[in-house]
Amino acid sequence: MGRAPCCDKANVKRGPWSPEEDAKLKAFIETHGTGGNWIALPQKIGLKRCGKSCRLRWLNYLRPNIKHGGFTEEEDNIICNLYISIGSRWSIIAAQLPGRTDNDIKNYWNTRLKKKLLGKRKQSNFQPRNTNGLMEENSYPNALSSSALERLQLHMQLQGLQNPFSNFYNNPALWPKLHPSQEKMVQTLQSFKESSNPLMQNTLLSTHAEQGSPKAEAYKPATAADVVHQDAVKINSSKVDLLENSLNGMSSMDTSVPFMGTENKNPLDSNLAPRGEGVEQSNMGIQEVSALQAELDDILNNRTTCYIPQEDQMAEFDCFREINGSKESLMWWSNDFDGKSASSNSWDSTATPVLQTDPGMFQDYELGYSQ
């Protein structure tokens, strides 16, 4: 059983839109709106187009205040930063760039920006070396998806040695505000763990309380900062869960949830934990328990593991020789992140683009405008 088609494909026109079709669609929507039903809209105005096609045409080209082409350097920086931190979530990225659509940004990234940034990458490089300095087969970077590797490389290129999460972890001012119910939970849990690290509070919240709180569940993240924050919490909560469960000797632990699941899109995540392996409870020896205890302590004390490329790996990239930015350059997010931006979207020109609030925010590094 396949999915039912959204329209009768035999009777709809496909391909480029004519000026007449554009005019019809634009005129109708400007006077009547979409009517809340894109599927029915083409019949209303006598267009032989799929409703989805109409929607796409309107959102990407016909609605007011759309900008095409001519991306500025600042926009490049924003796109690059956000891609590295949250991946290909184009709608979220577009929400930070008024007048830009997710499709436009996606195309721009795929056709130009990515090449601009990665074009200088040496082929067949970034092979990790073993202790003898020899290339290893099937080693970690090869196991990463091209997207993950791309983001990792971009991140390293732009941020030097910094793990994107490390500054984020260490600077509470960068964290997005929590839902009030979450804040309350944090306060409760604070005394429980006596942790001085607010992120750990969030971790505990996520690990032990979030699923049981409909309000917290309903508080869906929508900003770039929210997404990054959520990723960070997810990483640590998974790990803390596993470690705590291990140390508690829970025999019923679900080891089917690896640290690096398919949802985990951040390449750096893979450095935070063993790849895809659960903990063998029954065979766990004292040494393993000690190691886990130490690892848990690291997390609780905010000593997050991060991928630090070796000198020789760094040297493999032309880009590193071009970096003149500061290692402290990852202060992407201001305190202005809050719930109000969560409702923004790419076609809402009235939405406050949170990343625009500080024009100097992206001065820490420059893209390679050498061409």
Added chain:
DNA sequence: AATGAAAACAACCGCGGGAGG
């Protein structure tokens, strides 16, 4: 000037999730 390759742009497709009955 012709032609093929590459780049850029535009549109389509299918899936997931939310809203509402």
Added chain:
DNA sequence: TCCTCCCGCGGTTGTTTTCAT
């Protein structure tokens, strides 16, 4: 609570334009 419909998203494909030879 379940089911259906629709919207929105991200990946992919198709078309057009530009560039190099």
